[in-house]
Amino acid sequence: MKNILFILFSVLGLSLSAQVGINTPTPRAMLDVNGNYNLRGKLVVQDANNKLSEGRDDQLLVSQGEGNAPTWKTLRIPDYEANKFYLIFNNSFSDREGVKFTASEESSPTSRSASFTKNNTFSTFAQFKKIPGLTKIFKVFSTQSKTYFQFETVVHANFGTVGNTDTSIDYGCGIFVDDKLVNLRQGNIKASSASNPFLTHNQIGLVENLSKGDHTVSVACSRLESYNINNNNPITLGIGTSVASNIDSFISQSSLKVDVYEVPQVFNTVTN
Structure with a gap:
């Protein structure tokens, strides 16, 4: 040497x-x-x-x-403890386009409990429309995972002013992963003494132990059934979009948050 x-x-x-x-x-x-x-x-x-x-x-x-x-x-290199879950992926998305439904677009399933079953494919949900900007890809790196979805939107209907009559619309929104249902919530928007009512819809879903790799999440909603609505005065239902001038697209927009917690099996080095 x-x-x-x-x-x-x-x-x-x-x-x-x-x-x-x-x-x-x-x-x-x-x-x-x-x-x-x-x-x-x-x-x-x-x-x-x-x-x-x-x-x-x-x-x-x-x-x-x-x-x-x-x-x-x-x-x-992060320190991980064995058999504990860690937040590996998180992201949030928004959409201002939303979906609208006329009276002729009601799905009205005969048996909601039979139709709205976990893991049913999206194609079996009649008259459900996907919110365009909330179809996104996320990644899973471990066979042990818990993925949480938090969906929020505004439901709007162009009802006129109504007194004591029970005038309302049932609706439903589902969270799908790879076009399979993982969570569904139903709601009802009701006419009141004020015209064009709107409400905030919140929904949290969970799916466990997805396969490793890319997955696609999407949110789809439907108008289910109407009550005491005058057919001569059709009502439009908006989910994630406005149907009257009392709110705009900023107020009615939808959001989706995705958090993937995993027991780490793949370690990627990070340098600053």
């Missing part, structure tokens, strides 16, 4: 512009070492500010590409 270092520094002293190879007759860099390299002292590099930097303990020297000075990076 002493002989190698002597030859190295001698050659560098003779010609600083020449390429030097150790254990290779065809060096491909200013210094090309074909073999093991043992460093006992400091490793110092010149950073982007032309200052010498030794880095800190446990840092790695990382290339920034041709023509750029290398830089020190800290390797951060």
Whole structure:
């Protein structure tokens, strides 16, 4: 090793512009070492500010590409406890387009308990419409997972002013993963002494132990049944969209939050 270092520094002293190879007759860099390299002292590099930097303990020297000075990076590996769930993926989405339903678009299932069954495919839900901006892809990395969905929207109907008559519309919204139902909630919007009523609809769903890989979440809603509505004065139902001028698309917009908790099985290193 002493002989190698002597030859190295001698050659560098003779010609600083020449390429030097150790254990290779065809060096491909200013210094090309074909073999093991043992460093006992400091490793110092010149950073982007032309200052010498030794880095800190446990840092790695990382290339920034041709023509750029290398830089020190800290390797951060999170500490995980076995068999505990951690938040691995989370994101939120919004939509202002929503969906609208006329009286002729009611689904009116004969038996809601039979029709609205977990894991039924979306194609079996008659007259359900997907909210366009809430169909999104999320990832699962572990076979042990819990995925939570939080959906919020505004339901709006262009009812006129009504006294004591029970004039209302049933509706339902479902959360689907890979076009299979994981959660469904029903509600009712009722006419009142004020015209064009609206209400906020909140819904939380959960699905466990999805397969590893990409999955698609979507939200679909339907107008189920109307009560005491005059057929000569048809009522439009809006979910995630306005059907009268008393609210706008900002107020009526929908949102969806996705949180995936996992028992980690895949560890991706992160550098800052």
